[in-house]
Amino acid sequence: xxxxxxxxxxxxxxxxxxxxxVRRSVLNTEENxxxxxxxxxxxxxxxxxSGRCPNKGxxxxxxxxxxxxxxxxxxxxxxxxxxxxGRPAPLDADEPLRVASxxxxxxxxxxxxxxxxxxxxxDQGAEHFAATISALHETIPGIAVEVLTPDFQGRxxxxxxxxxxxxxxxxxxxxxxxxxxxxxxxxxKYDRSLSVLAAAKQINPxxxxxxxxxxxxxxxxxxxxxxxxxxxxxxCDFVTLGQYLRPSRDQLAVQRYISPEEFEALGAAARDMxxxxxxxxxxxxxxYHAGELAxxxx
Numbered sequence: 001x002x003x004x005x006x007x008x009x010x011x012x013x014x015x016x017x018x019x020x021x022v023r024r025s026v027l028n029t030e031e032n033x034x035x036x037x038x039x040x041x042x043x044x045x046x047x048x049x050s051g052r053c054p055n056k057g058x059x060x061x062x063x064x065x066x067x068x069x070x071x072x073x074x075x076x077x078x079x080x081x082x083x084x085x086g087r088p089a090p091l092d093a094d095e096p097l098r099v100a101s102x103x104x105x106x107x108x109x110x111x112x113x114x115x116x117x118x119x120x121x122x123d124q125g126a127e128h129f130a131a132t133i134s135a136l137h138e139t140i141p142g143i144a145v146e147v148l149t150p151d152f153q154g155r156x157x158x159x160x161x162x163x164x165x166x167x168x169x170x171x172x173x174x175x176x177x178x179x180x181x182x183x184x185x186x187x188x189k190y191d192r193s194l195s196v197l198a199a200a201k202q203i204n205p206x207x208x209x210x211x212x213x214x215x216x217x218x219x220x221x222x223x224x225x226x227x228x229x230x231x232x233x234x235x236c237d238f239v240t241l242g243q244y245l246r247p248s249r250d251q252l253a254v255q256r257y258i259s260p261e262e263f264e265a266l267g268a269a270a271r272d273m274x275x276x277x278x279x280x281x282x283x284x285x286x287x288y289h290a291g292e293l294a295x296x297x298x
Contacts (some may be wrong), residue, residue: 014119018124019257022282024245035065038105042098045072047114047287062199065285066090066112066148067099069132070125072118076187080175080214081269082247083116093120096132100139111136112287117187124150126158133165144168144208149287154192155200156281162205169238170200171210173286174231177223184217184252198234208276210238212286218255221266239270242284258282 039046045068058280073088074081103111113132118125133145146169152158163170178190197209211231213224224241231239241263260282267280 001089007230018245019282021260022245022257027288035106038102039065042102044098044102045069065106067102067113067132069095069099069113069115070118070128071116072166074117074213076117076185077189078175078185079252080184080217080244080247082251088116088118088120091121091128096128096135097139099132100135103136104140108140108143110144110146112146112148114287116151117150119153119187123161124152124155124158126152126161129162130165133162133167137166141270146287147171148173149196151188151193151196152196154199156203159196159199160203163200163207167207169208169210170197170204171212172196172200173212174227175212175214176217176221177213177227179223180217180219194234196231197231197235197236201235208237209235210240210282210286211236211275212240212242213264214242214244215258216254216256217252221262224266225269228273228275232273232275237275239275240284241266241270241278241280243282 043126046065047068068083070091071088073084073086075085075088077085099111099113113129125274129147129149133147136143136145144166147162147167148171149159149162151172159170166264172193174190174193175188176184181188181190197211200207200209213227215224228239243258243263244254246252263280263282263284267278270278270280
């Protein structure tokens with residue numbers, strides 16, 4: 001029997017009603033508006049907006065956001081992601097200082113930095129990550145910086161540049177199971193992504209490494225457990241498991257909605273494997289409550 005692959009169109013051929021456990025209310029608080037204004041004034045991008053994250057309202061209402069470095073255009077064509085694809089503009093050298101200024105205005109003590117892929121750059125954007133981390137440390141002494149990086153095409157020298165700047169958590173998401181990589185993440189490779197996490201630990205054994213998976217794209221439970229086992233083999237410390245939610249009709253359709261009970265069971269299995277921190281639930285995302293969770297291990 002041929003393996004089932006994710007499809008663009010929904011199985012029913014129409015927009016499906018979301019289960020109750022993945023619906024979110026729109027929050028339009030004063031804190032939300034303040035974060036929006038700071039981001040606008042500093043001309044910064046966030047994955048909250050570009051990725052159409054369902055938790056944006058909650059996070060912004062709590063006065064936090066996940067910054068998307070190096071512009072809003074990605075050089076890869078992942079089929080789950082709503083970030084714009086194409087030819088990016090040149091890097092903005094002032095962006096690191098603007099990110100630091102925004103974080104100071106927002107009163108952040110833990111910040112998550114992510115980025116688009118910049119495969120056209122000789123260093124894949126590693127120096128820009130490092131410059132932003134350094135600007136944050138200089139502007140807000142004692143701030144904890146968590147990075148969610150692209151794969152840097154597997155280059156250890158580029159991973160080292162980011163780590164030398166002193167993040168407290170190094171995250172690179174595997175996103176899905178090996179069988180689905182070609183359909184979900186064209187341009188990326190499962191083994192290469194796994195090697196990024198292994199390299200981070202080899203370069204700095206004291207760094208907390210982290211990864212995440214989206215569920216509901218057609219993977220099996222056993223495949224998820226196998227990926228979790230692979231992550232433990234490279235000494236990955238933290239893992240997040242969340243429901244894939246289709247950002248728009250241009251992205252892959254959801255194949256199945258995983259129940260909260262299934263997420264709880266997978267989370268328990270991950271803890272039994274030895275992960276130091278597990279966050280598993282329908283609306284979990286890589287940076288969701290990241291500061292609170294990392295703080296538990298401080």
